[in-house]
Amino acid sequence: MAEEPRFNKLKTEAVQKIYESNQELIYGADRKVAALLLINAILISFSATWNLRDYSSSIKIIILIAVLLAALSTILYLLAIIPRISEQAPKSILHYKGILASSRESYLSKMTEISDDDLMKDYLNTIYSLSSIQRKKNLFLRRGSESLIISISLLALSFVLNNL
Numbered sequence: 001m002a003e004e005p006r007f008n009k010l011k012t013e014a015v016q017k018i019y020e021s022n023q024e025l026i027y028g029a030d031r032k033v034a035a036l037l038l039i040n041a042i043l044i045s046f047s048a049t050w051n052l053r054d055y056s057s058s059i060k061i062i063i064l065i066a067v068l069l070a071a072l073s074t075i076l077y078l079l080a081i082i083p084r085i086s087e088q089a090p091k092s093i094l095h096y097k098g099i100l101a102s103s104r105e106s107y108l109s110k111m112t113e114i115s116d117d118d119l120m121k122d123y124l125n126t127i128y129s130l131s132s133i134q135r136k137k138n139l140f141l142r143r144g145s146e147s148l149i150i151s152i153s154l155l156a157l158s159f160v161l162n163n164l
Helices: 002-046 055-079 095-098 103-112 116-161
Strands: none
Touching: 002 055, 002 116, 055 116
């Protein structure tokens, strides 16, 4: 029986680390997106200054495709930055929507009356929701990065072909 409190403490610490890890991953993805949006803005601005009359029609098409892909990656990056809240969040006593759905007194009452098991379940549901958000962010980040890399490659190709 003396082992049970120690096990519960380890379990709680593990859940807290998982939660913090998910938060750090989301924060890291948002930082990457911000940096890539800046690169994208520079790329699109740079491309807009080119006088396309100086290029052959095949190079114009390559440049147009590259700019369209850069615009697509911008949209994907913006989708990655926009937070998505799970349907469970307003019901959770750990999520701000769930907290603000009740009065201060009601929230305090819920927190003091909740059992350890119910609190752990709410915590784990919140972690699962954060993981879902992270998966979506990473998908948009990956797709946006793929579009950006192809766009940069096409612009480099157009530069090389124009200088042959």
